[in-house]
Amino acid sequence: MSSKQKLDLDWRFHLGDVADADFMGFDDSGWRIVTLPHDWAVEHPFDKAHASGTGYLPGGTAWYRKHFELPESAEGKRVRVTFQGVYKHAKIWINSNYLGFHAYGYTSFTYDVTEFVHPGENVIAVRVEHNDVADSRWFTGSGVTRPVELEISDPVCFATNGVFVSTKAVEADGTAVLRIQYETLGADRARFFLKEYGVETEAEGACGEAELRVPEAKLWSPAHPTMTILSASALKDGQEKDCVSIPVGIRVFRFDTDEGFFLNGESMKLKGVCVHHDGGCLGAAVPKKVWERRLRKFKEAGCNALRTAHNPPDPALLDACDEIGLLVMDEAFDEWEGTKNKWWQGHNVYPPKHFGYAEDFPQWHEADLTSMVKRDRNHPSIVLWSIGNEIDYPNDPYV
Numbered sequence: 001m002s003s004k005q006k007l008d009l010d011w012r013f014h015l016g017d018v019a020d021a022d023f024m025g026f027d028d029s030g031w032r033i034v035t036l037p038h039d040w041a042v043e044h045p046f047d048k049a050h051a052s053g054t055g056y057l058p059g060g061t062a063w064y065r066k067h068f069e070l071p072e073s074a075e076g077k078r079v080r081v082t083f084q085g086v087y088k089h090a091k092i093w094i095n096s097n098y099l100g101f102h103a104y105g106y107t108s109f110t111y112d113v114t115e116f117v118h119p120g121e122n123v124i125a126v127r128v129e130h131n132d133v134a135d136s137r138w139f140t141g142s143g144v145t146r147p148v149e150l151e152i153s154d155p156v157c158f159a160t161n162g163v164f165v166s167t168k169a170v171e172a173d174g175t176a177v178l179r180i181q182y183e184t185l186g187a188d189r190a191r192f193f194l195k196e197y198g199v200e201t202e203a204e205g206a207c208g209e210a211e212l213r214v215p216e217a218k219l220w221s222p223a224h225p226t227m228t229i230l231s232a233s234a235l236k237d238g239q240e241k242d243c244v245s246i247p248v249g250i251r252v253f254r255f256d257t258d259e260g261f262f263l264n265g266e267s268m269k270l271k272g273v274c275v276h277h278d279g280g281c282l283g284a285a286v287p288k289k290v291w292e293r294r295l296r297k298f299k300e301a302g303c304n305a306l307r308t309a310h311n312p313p314d315p316a317l318l319d320a321c322d323e324i325g326l327l328v329m330d331e332a333f334d335e336w337e338g339t340k341n342k343w344w345q346g347h348n349v350y351p352p353k354h355f356g357y358a359e360d361f362p363q364w365h366e367a368d369l370t371s372m373v374k375r376d377r378n379h380p381s382i383v384l385w386s387i388g389n390e391i392d393y394p395n396d397p398y399v
Contacts, residue, residue, distance in 0.1 A: 001243045002153040007081075007124075008036040011144070012065045015040055017127075021063045022093040024123045028065045036148060037085075037314075038064075039141035042283025051134035051344035051353070057283075059130035059142050066124040068150070070117055078155045078185070079117050081124065082110040084315055085146030087284060089129040095122055103360040105130075105140065106277065106311035107371040110160045124148075132355035134344040137334065138276050138310075141284025146314050156186040156234060157242035161374040163232045165248050168211070170264065176217035176250045180230075181209045187234035187241060194248075196228045219264050220249030220380040222304045225325030227380075249322055249380025261383075263327075270327060272305030273298060277313055288316035295324050310334035310389040312372040321381035330376055331386035332369055336361050338391065 012031035020026055041057040050056045070079070081094070087105030091098070097116040102109045130142045162183040169177045182190050184206045192212055193200040203210035218226040227249050234242040253263045261268050279286035279294075291314070298306065305327040308317070312330065321328050334340070334357065341352035369387070376382060 001240075002151055002157060004149055004151045007066055007068060007148040007150050010066070011036060011038070012067075013038065013040070013062065013143075015060060015062045017061045018063055021065065021127070022091075022096065022098070022125045024096040024125075026065070026125075031063075031065065034064075037145050037285035037287075038143045039145050039283035039285040041140075041142040042281070042285070051342065052346050052349075053137050053343040054133050054135070055139035057133075057139070059133040061127070061129045061131060062143065064124075064126040064128070064144050066148070068122055068124070070119050070122055070152075072119045074117070074152050075119055076155075077114070078112065078153045078157055079114050080110055080112050080151045080153075080160065082108060082149045082151065082160070083126075083144070083146070084108045084148070086126065086128055086144050087130060087140055087142055088135075091127040091129075093125040103364050104357065104368050105145070106313075107368045108146075108312075108315070108375050109371065114155075132353070134342040134353040135355040135357075137340065137342065139278050139283070141278060143285075145284040154241040156236045157184065158187075158232065158234050158244055159183040159185055161377075163230075163244065163246050164374075164377050165230055165246060166377075167250050167252050170217065170219065170250075170252050174216045176214040176219075178212040178214060178248075178250070179209060180212060180232075182232065183207045184234045184242075187236050189235040191233040191235060191240075193231045193233075194228060195231065214250065217250045220251040220322075220325075221263055222299075222325040222327065225249070225323060225380075227322060246378055247319075247322065248378070251380050253383050263383075268304070270305040272303055272307060272327070272329075274307045274309040275313075275317070276309055277311060277317075286314060286316075288320060291317045291320045292324065295320050295326055299324060299326065305329070307331060307386070312368075312376065315375065318376060318379045318381060322379055326381055327383050328379070328381045329384035329386050330372065330382050331389060332372055333357055333361070333365070333388045333391070336365070336388055336391050340390075 012028045013034045014031045046056040090102045094113050094116050099111045164181045166179050168179045191202045201210045201212045230246040230248045233240045279290045307329040308331045339354040339358040
C-alpha cells in the first residue's frame with residue numbers, strides 16, 4: 001500500500017549560491033536548519049532597494065538540502081517526491097542525480113526517484129533562483145514555500161493524482177451517481193469502495209472509469225460541508241497492489257445564463273473575496289491552521305466563496321475550504337505572454353519593470369494548467385476554473 005510522509009523537518013538552508021551543493025557528499029553541516037514551508041524573504045528587513053510591488057523584501061538565490069532515511073522495506077518499491085510549491089525557478093537533485101527544472105512558483109510537481117534512491121541515507125538538493133524581485137504585483141516570497149511529500153508504493157500503483165471523482169447526478173430518491181476516472185501504472189483492474197455507504201464497484205484495465213451509485217447520499221454545501229472517503233485499490237492478477245484514500249464531497253452544480261448559479265438544485269449567490277497566497281507577517285509560508293482561522297472569519301462575515309488571486313493556491317487552503325464550506329474559483333495565472341507593469345519604485349512610478357511569468361508562459365503554461373487541474377479537481381469546493389487574471393492587459397496576443 002502507498003505510504004506517504006511529509007519531508008518538512010530538518011532541511012538545511014543557505015542563502016546565496018554555492019558551488020557543488022548538488023553533490024550528495026557536499027558538507028552542509030554548517031548550514032542553518034529550517035522547517036518547511038519556508039520563506040526566506042520575510043525574514044529580512046524591508047528595504048527600498050527591493051521592489052515596491054513585491055513588498056520591499058529580497059529575493060536572491062538559495063539552496064536547500066534534505067537528508068532522509070529509506071527503510072530496507074523500500075527496496076524494490078516505487079518512490080516519488082512531490083513539491084507542492086517552490087518560488088521559483090527550482091532545480092532539483094537527489095543523490096547527485098539531476099531530476100529537472102520547474103519554473104512556476106505556484107504549481108506542484110512530482111518526480112519518480114525510484115532509480116536514484118536506496119535504503120539508508122539519501123539527499124535531496126534544491127536550488128531556488130528568484131533574482132528579479134520585480135516579477136509580480138503582490139508579495140511572492142522566496143523559497144520552498146509549501147510542503148514536500150515522500151511516497152513509497154508498489155511499482156504497480158495509481159499514477160500521481162490518478163483518481164478523479166465527480167458527481168454525475170443526484171436522483172429524486174437521493175441516490176448520487178458518482179463517475180470515477182482512474183489511471184494506474186501497471187494494474188489490470190481497479191476497485192472503489194465507500195465504507196460509509198457500504199457500496200463498491202470495479203473496473204477493468206490499467207486506466208478507465210467506473211460508476212458508483214450511493215443511496216441516500218449526504219450532499220456537500222457551504223451550510224453542510226459533508227465529506228466522505230473513497231478507498232481506491234489498484235489490482236494486478238487478483239492481488240491488491242496499491243490503495244489510496246480520496247476525500248470526496250458529493251454535490252452537483254450548474255450555471256444558468258438567465259437564473260444564475262445552482263448548487264444541489266438550489267439557487268445561490270456567490271458572495272466572496274479574493275485571497276492572495278501569503279499569510280501577512282508569515283509571508284508565503286502559511287500553516288493550515290492560519291488558513292482555517294482566516295476562512296472562518298470570512299464565513300462569519302457572510303462570505304460563501306473565494307477566488308485564489310492570482311495563482312493555484314496551497315493545497316491546504318483548498319482542504320480547508322472543503323472542510324469549512326467555501327466555494328472556490330481556482331485561478332491559474334496573472335499573465336500569459338502579455339507582460340504587466342511591475343512597480344519597483346512605488347505605485348505608478350515609471351519606468352516599470354517587466355519580469356514575470358510571461359517569460360515562462362510559452363513553454364510552461366500547458367504543464368502548469370495540467371498540474372493545477374489534476375491536483376485540485378477532487379475538491380468539492382471548486383466550482384470555477386480561471387485561466388488568468390486580466391489576461392487582455394495589455395492586448396495579449398491570445399485574446
